[in-house]
Amino acid sequence: MPKTLAICTHKGGTGKTVTALSIAAGLANDGQRCLLVDLDPQAHSTIGIGLDVFEPTLKDFFDQHPGLPLSEVIQAAPSHKNLDVAPSDLRLAWTAEALSGRPKKEDLLRRSLRTVENDYHWIVIDTPPSLGVMTQNAVAAADLILIPAPAEARAANAIADLLELAHVLKGESFDNFRILLTRVDSRKSRTNQAVQAALDPWSDKVLSVTIPQSEPLNQAQMARQDIFRFAASSPGARAYRDLIHELQRL
Ligand SMILES: Nc1ncnc2c1ncn2[C@@H]1O[C@H](COP(=O)(O)OP(=O)(O)OP(=O)(O)O)[C@@H](O)[C@H]1O
Numbered sequence: 001m002p003k004t005l006a007i008c009t010h011k012g013g014t015g016k017t018v019t020a021l022s023i024a025a026g027l028a029n030d031g032q033r034c035l036l037v038d039l040d041p042q043a044h045s046t047i048g049i050g051l052d053v054f055e056p057t058l059k060d061f062f063d064q065h066p067g068l069p070l071s072e073v074i075q076a077a078p079s080h081k082n083l084d085v086a087p088s089d090l091r092l093a094w095t096a097e098a099l100s101g102r103p104k105k106e107d108l109l110r111r112s113l114r115t116v117e118n119d120y121h122w123i124v125i126d127t128p129p130s131l132g133v134m135t136q137n138a139v140a141a142a143d144l145i146l147i148p149a150p151a152e153a154r155a156a157n158a159i160a161d162l163l164e165l166a167h168v169l170k171g172e173s174f175d176n177f178r179i180l181l182t183r184v185d186s187r188k189s190r191t192n193q194a195v196q197a198a199l200d201p202w203s204d205k206v207l208s209v210t211i212p213q214s215e216p217l218n219q220a221q222m223a224r225q226d227i228f229r230f231a232a233s234s235p236g237a238r239a240y241r242d243l244i245h246e247l248q249r250l
């Protein structure tokens with residue numbers, strides 16, 4: 001069984017996509033078969049991994065469910081041998097409306113992933129900045145939820161909201177989540193201390209690896225390359241390599 005990792009928070013711009021791309025690419029580079037599922041209509045993971053020809057996408061999968069098997073949506077990533085992508089496109093934004101009233105709409109992805117899971121060691125899910133039906137599908141499908149929290153004010157609020165959703169969907173006892181501090185600027189020591197204090201209620205869930213604010217991570221996005229290819233010895237690449245090792249040990 002693959003490990004299914006959903007990267008979620010409804011706070012925008014926290015590094016969800018950079019984290020999803022870096023983990024998926026890093027695992028694939030290590031020879032792990034990996035599926036990257038892009039549930040965000042912004043399609044940043046799809047674009048970032050270098051896919052240009054999108055359709056059919058997850059939009060078609062959800063719209064036609066159960067008419068279009070997930071396997072027909074999945075494409076090989078052009079740049080990585082062991083990496084496949086279930087792509088998104090902007091039309092996915094209308095899916096929430098189309099799914100309203102459908103029973104168990106938050107469970108469609110989880111059930112369909114069972115049909116492809118034997119092909120993969122890891123499934124990594126990128127989500128939009130919302131707690132809507134796409135994030136609900138990711139949470140329902142996840143073995144492990146990774147919550148990227150930027151080192152800034154109010155980082156903790158979004159974590160509490162996401163955990164409330166996870167408890168509704170997965171039961172009150174669910175606690176297989178981890179918090180990843182992202183965009184950490186080491187010069188802002190007082191801010192960083194305040195953020196650490198705000199995360200105190202979940203201190204045993206905060207990963208020891210943190211992701212620095214590091215310009216090559218941003219530039220790699222623009223170049224549509226993963227950080228390991230773009231700047232293999234940059235602080236961001238080192239941090240994401242360490243993160244993968246920490247996740248593999250869980
Ligand atoms: N550690 C970092 N250092 C520098 N830039 C970063 C870092 N992480 C993310 N960025 C940049 O910040 C922006 C937002 O990052 P990203 O797209 O990963 O966030 P997101 O949480 O997926 O956003 P959204 O909520 O819109 O989906 C991007 O332009 C990205 O290149």
Ligand SMILES: [Mg+2]
Nearest residue numbers: 016017040044
């Ligand atoms: Mg994103």
